[in-house]
Amino acid sequence: MALRSISEVPLPDPATIEQVRLSCADIPEGSTRLSRAFYDNLFTMVPEMREMFSADLKPQQQRMADALLSVVQHLDTPEELAGYLRRLGSQHHRELGVRPEHYPHVGRALVRAVSEVSPTWSSSMSSAWVLVYQWVTAHMLAGAELAASSSSHGAR
Template sequence: MLNASCVRLVCQSWEKLSPTPTEGVALGKQFYTNLFKLDPSLQEMFRGSMTEQNLRFIHIMDTIVNAIDKVDALVAVVERLGVRHVGYGVQEEDYIVFGNALLTTIEQGLGDDCTPEIIDAWSVTYKTLADLMKKGAEAASSVV
């Protein structure tokens, strides 16, 4: 689960990564570059404007990071995100690729400021959130 140190590291590093909207868009673009490099087939899921997708990515990341110290409040939001991703065709293995792309993007964005502790904090955070998304996705799939 997310402890206070983990939350602090994620919040502090996110402030460095995305302090302005322009830098946020660049971060989103870097994330999708990393994602598609890891698995080019995932590009098929993104049919709209990638600029808009970059903005959506940053918006959801901001929402999550700003509420990360209240995981209970995030549960419903993140589970609904998992439900939506079922409709996009996201599979179980895609969560691993997404997580790897996210960690790579964080490492690239922080550069020399990136530490093993920060990567560990983001890894724990991502696993917690991905598990919630998968729970939402499973619930949606069992209804169909």
Template sequence: MPPRSLSNVPLPDQSAIEAVRISCSELPAGSTLLAERFYQNLFKMAPDLRSMFAENLHPQHKRMADALLQVVHYLDAPDDLAHQLRVLGAQHRREYGVEPRHYPYVGRALIRAVSEISPTWSSSMSSSWVLVYEWITANMLAGAEEPDQRVSGAGRGRARPARSYR
């Protein structure tokens, strides 16, 4: 199923945000386990995406883990976070060739990775992750579709997700 547009994806409610946070709460600071599992799952689902990444994924694991945890942390500042996600979406399109067809694979790989590492995983937690991921994706795709000058440059607020998921 293709990603939905931003106009069709509301910010998840507080209970979904809390469920997503709980699923990440057991990760030790600096852990890359979630990112490692994510990339394992992604490349099993879509092996052709492997060529978009460097041979050595260790630095990428750290960037992805940091970025994801920052996004989860800043879901309470949705306007600032949405701007940062749009910048990220534009960057991914421009610098890495990320296309809308890649996002469903990323979402499935991410949700599977969280389910593999979270001791509190449940079907309601899965639903919460789907809602959060759809909102993240919608914002990133909106940024990828905007003219570069509208999304380039520094963010406006306090939310500062890491440079890139990629």
């Protein structure tokens, strides 16, 4: 998954958004099943990322699960969602040290996790998730870049 800027990544079309929503339809609100699978995949793929998180991963799993399901539910309000994603990208940069090179790993771990937990998974859902993830990532990276430039200006 190549990283692209906001101007290069349009909001996915309604059919794509519906595919992503369908893949999450059987995940109950508050469930961390998807986020547990995500972190298992991420740390298997990139073990050094484990040290970015506290030993007790349960609170982070819940935050991730809640954020992900919220994003999926609000894809039809992209302006509002984009602001949230930029704030989230900024926060992840400042608090966790997330760098742009982490995002492709996160995307692969996420798509794999959804494929593992969704009973309705299909190859078209995989493509839909990649498109949505690219849009989400573009906005999170914009927030992270803003945080990085703010902190570098403050360091002078």
